[in-house]
Amino acid sequence: MMAKAESVTRMIAGHEVTISNPDKVLFPKPKYTKLDLANYYLAVADGALRGAGGRPNMLVRFPNGIAAQSFYQKRAPDSRPPWIEVVTLRFPSGRTADEVVPRDAAALAWLANLACLELHPHPVRADDLDHPDELRVDLDPVPGIKWPQVRQVAHVARAVLDDMGLVGWPKTSGSRGMHIYVRIERRWGFDEVRRAALAIAREVERRAPDLATSKWWKEERQGVFVDYNQNAKDRTIAAAYSVRPRPDATVSAPLDWDEVDAADPADFTLGTMPKRFAQIGDRHAGMDDEGGSLDKLLELSARQEREGQGDAPWPPHYRKQPGEPPRVQPSKSRLRAERYPLIEVSTGKSKKEALTGLSAWRKKNPKIAKLLKPADVLVDQMRGRSSAWYRIRINLQHVPEKLRPRTPSPTRKRASPRADRSGSP
DSSP, X not given: OOOOOSEEEEEETTEEEEEXXXXXXXXXTTTEEHHHHHHHHHHTHHHHHHHHTTSOEEEEEOTTOTTSOOEEEOSOXXXXXXTSEEEEEEOTTSOEEEEEEOOSHXXXXXXXXXXXXXXXXXXXXXXXXXXXXXEEEEXXXXXXXXXXXXXXXXXXXXXXXXXXXXXOEEEXXXXXXXXXXXXXXXXXXXXXXXXXXXXXXXXXXXXXTTXXXXXXXXXXXXXXXXXXXXXXXXXXXXXXXXXXXXXXXXBOOBOOGGGTTTOOGGGOBTTTHHHHHHHHOOTTXXXXXXXXXXXXXXXXXXXXXXXXXXOOOOOTTSOOOTTOOOOOOGGGOTTTTTXXXXXXXXXXXXXXXXXXXXXXXXXXXXXXXXXXXXXXXXEXXXXXXXXXXXXXXXXXXXXXXXXXXXXXXXXXXXXXXXXXXXXXX
């Protein structure tokens, strides 16, 4: 039996890159290793850099694989090579951080060595951190919604963008949803881009009310959520070609629009994408050719506001914004609590642990469990500064009041950080 290599060093893009513990398994089911991850990003480097290159990136690290705890890292490691570029970002909280700006394949391999499965770029270029050049339409299906409905909503979103004179570039999220990227001129700030995204979400909902929603609070959603808040400052989503922390190592796959109706997210993995990339190249190769204008979308936003649709809720860690409605969950509002009666049934350091708690709760409450709809189970990822944990809440709206449990919800022993309730797939 051959001894495992302690490290592998390669010359990439003129830089020496070392992959430590190259045989460490990151994906137990297909047995993909850290070296496999590095080789993957080298194989799709041109496309991955089109999505994340030249932008500050937040790091999401899985040092012991997807079955173990992961953590978020905004600040670039101090012990980085001198050729790794960083840029200083200022966040809504007032804090700052030097974030990594990948420029070449060597940087991608270096990130893979840190077990960064996903690339999480901000929608700005490193040379102008105040004016996004990318608007992101994030289609996030609620539990129980199948992939064909996501496709339907994607086509509605494309039609909205066409009417606004904008070009959408679709990709699978690598999980259950879809992302549509829109290149825009660098003329607007984050708040205006977010407002334009909110206008898209509301227009998609207006055109397809049975398929899509723009409602921020999970207990109010149905169908496919168009997550406008992914365009708020400091928000990131998994970029094109990102490897997702899922058992089969699915990846976020750029698509042509004529592929959307036939595409199956499960077909695009760390193992299959390099061959596709070698055969057809990057489906988003022309994305940077021209940036579009938000003028029509902002006109639509103004019209929506005149019709009574002002601002919508922001993520919980943002300061209260002018014109924003009360930032109160429907389940905690006296006026709406009866419609959205929520209980917390499980928490865990990982999603798997929280889901195990949910299974135990279902066994103890079989009469209630059989009355629940898929969308009644709300899985929240609760983010701290560097790590995440999970909680699961149940919406009892379909459970007769006489059957609803009277016991208080469990509480977490440690102080709870604010929740990221977008649940981006």
